[in-house]
Amino acid sequence: MGVNALIKINFVVVGHLKEKYWNDAFSEYAKRISRFAELKVYEVAESSDAGSIELQKSKECAGILNKLTGFVILTDRTGDIIDDKQFADLISQLAVNGISEISYVIGGSHGVSESIKMRANKVVSFGKLTFPHRLMRIILAEQIYRALTIINGLPYHK
Amino acid sequence: MGVNALIKINFVVVGHLKEKYWNDAFSEYAKRISRFAELKVYEVAESSDAGSIELQKSKECAGILNKLTGFVILTDRTGDIIDDKQFADLISQLAVNGISEISYVIGGSHGVSESIKMRANKVVSFGKLTFPHRLMRIILAEQIYRALTIINGLPYHK
Numbered sequence: 001m002g003v004n005a006l007i008k009i010n011f012v013v014v015g016h017l018k019e020k021y022w023n024d025a026f027s028e029y030a031k032r033i034s035r036f037a038e039l040k041v042y043e044v045a046e047s048s049d050a051g052s053i054e055l056q057k058s059k060e061c062a063g064i065l066n067k068l069t070g071f072v073i074l075t076d077r078t079g080d081i082i083d084d085k086q087f088a089d090l091i092s093q094l095a096v097n098g099i100s101e102i103s104y105v106i107g108g109s110h111g112v113s114e115s116i117k118m119r120a121n122k123v124v125s126f127g128k129l130t131f132p133h134r135l136m137r138i139i140l141a142e143q144i145y146r147a148l149t150i151i152n153g154l155p156y157h158k
Numbered sequence: 159m160g161v162n163a164l165i166k167i168n169f170v171v172v173g174h175l176k177e178k179y180w181n182d183a184f185s186e187y188a189k190r191i192s193r194f195a196e197l198k199v200y201e202v203a204e205s206s207d208a209g210s211i212e213l214q215k216s217k218e219c220a221g222i223l224n225k226l227t228g229f230v231i232l233t234d235r236t237g238d239i240i241d242d243k244q245f246a247d248l249i250s251q252l253a254v255n256g257i258s259e260i261s262y263v264i265g266g267s268h269g270v271s272e273s274i275k276m277r278a279n280k281v282v283s284f285g286k287l288t289f290p291h292r293l294m295r296i297i298l299a300e301q302i303y304r305a306l307t308i309i310n311g312l313p314y315h316k
Contacts, residue, residue, distance in 0.1 A: 020182070021180075158290060
């Protein structure tokens with residue numbers, strides 16, 4: 001089945017992609033995703049290193065909560081480890097059910113607080129490894145592009 | 159424990175990093191790894207799209223086999239899904255046992271043949287998702303840098 005052109009995909013993430021190589025890699029996947037979906041990126045301020053980790057996390061998470069709309073998919077190691085097919089199926093099942101907006105969340109350096117896990121409609125894990133959250137943004141964009149090619153029956157552009 | 163300065167880490171991979179952003183991201187992690195290890199990258203020719211997938215894979219894998227030295231760690235979805243700690247422990251246990259050379263293998267677009275799985279001393283999985291092999295090179299480099307900071311008790315440089 002094809003996903004209707006109006007599907008909205010939001011990235012709700014922490015901080016900027018400071019390095020040019022992450023920016024360029026993300027832009028490439030964003031460009032590819034935009035063939036199939038309306039992509040928006042919401043960058044929540046990265047909390048300063050002053051104060052406790054819990055305080056930083058809770059500030060960042062308040063910012064994240066504020067940006068969440070539609071069906072919320074949190075990427076977090078505590079979720080179910082999924083494969084490409086399951087990741088793509090999630091998008092197509094939502095489309096079938098008339099849900100046309102998905103917000104994907106990536107926490108900051110210290111992850112997310114319980115408030116985000118509770119708000120999330122689904123928590124998915126990409127494996128047991130820890131990745132830098134900026135690299136995770138690239139990995140997620142690549143998987144979404146891959147999912148959209150699977151759903152639309154198109155070849156994956158290498 | 160600290161890893162002795164002479165540890166050799168080889169990447170045995172397929173094809174070039176054509177995109178500048180992958181090259182720059184890899185160079186950054188390679189630079190960081192080189193504080194702790196002697197890093198070498200062996201790029202095996204990517205087999206042309208002519209011929210069957212099995213034929214391509216077997217050509218690429220012959221090239222890979224030819225470059226393997228030391229303890230061979232294959233990254234492949236069929237392996238055990240590991241976490242950061244286990245990934246780092248593997249390196250430090252090898253060092254304790256006097257093994258000072260590790261070859262990490264990433265297959266090409268179609269993965270690797272049984273010959274590589276048989277030759278590998280260990281097969282590790284980073285999750286159930288499929289990643290482009292070029293992105294996988296960045297992910298692996300980041301994890302090795304992370305492992306070396308864990309082993310050496312140093313802070314992870316974001």
